[in-house]
Amino acid sequence: MPVIRGVAGIDQLLQSIADAPPDTFDAAAPDLLANAGAALLRIAAERKDGWYASLPPVLPHRGEMPMTAEALGARLRSKRFTLLYFSASWCPPCHRFTPILAELYAEQKDELEIIFCHGCTEEEKHLDYIGTMPWPVFQWAGSPSAYAFNRAKVRAEGHPQGWLAAKYGIQSVPAAVLLDAQTGRLLCADVKRQVTLGVGDSESGEPDQKAYESSTALLAEWGKL
Numbered sequence: 001m002p003v004i005r006g007v008a009g010i011d012q013l014l015q016s017i018a019d020a021p022p023d024t025f026d027a028a029a030p031d032l033l034a035n036a037g038a039a040l041l042r043i044a045a046e047r048k049d050g051w052y053a054s055l056p057p058v059l060p061h062r063g064e065m066p067m068t069a070e071a072l073g074a075r076l077r078s079k080r081f082t083l084l085y086f087s088a089s090w091c092p093p094c095h096r097f098t099p100i101l102a103e104l105y106a107e108q109k110d111e112l113e114i115i116f117c118h119g120c121t122e123e124e125k126h127l128d129y130i131g132t133m134p135w136p137v138f139q140w141a142g143s144p145s146a147y148a149f150n151r152a153k154v155r156a157e158g159h160p161q162g163w164l165a166a167k168y169g170i171q172s173v174p175a176a177v178l179l180d181a182q183t184g185r186l187l188c189a190d191v192k193r194q195v196t197l198g199v200g201d202s203e204s205g206e207p208d209q210k211a212y213e214s215s216t217a218l219l220a221e222w223g224k225l
Helices: 006-019 030-049 069-077 092-108 123-130 163-167 215-222
Strands: 081-087 112-118 175-180 186-188
Touching (some): 081 092
Antiparallel strands (some): 081 175
């Protein structure tokens, strides 16, 4: 493969792809072509409309229509932080973590937006699970999902990790990725242990313990990242 150097080289490569006749790609796997095209569309959307424009469709609440990119952008720009919450209905630690995260959100939702990214494998259980959540959620996209977290047994069947989960290196759930809401800059790959100590017990019903004393102090620490 030739080495691409500088903006001019990238522009030349993209233009040559755009100008190539369709039969140029006859030997390429259809899935590879589709994934490459989708990735380029996401990059173009970010460049044109802001970092949030490449996100999957977002539902403000269960049963509502997806938010437009403009509405989502306005919502995120009004906050300091965006937290992408990767979780799943089949995950006991997720069920212990979600109430603590909801408490943090209730106290700090003027500065913090949370968006749920599912790892669920069944839509009915996914719908039940998001019914416990007070924040926006990415629209259900099936299992395996093109964007969301695909659990190990799904990937073992030959399905790739969803692109959003892969982008942030999500290996297990729950996971909480912290971003600058204005720019989308990654502030912390996983702030889960800053929110909960994770010492509950699913069998006994014992809840997790919070890892912070003050939500205001926690966000002040995030502001230093």
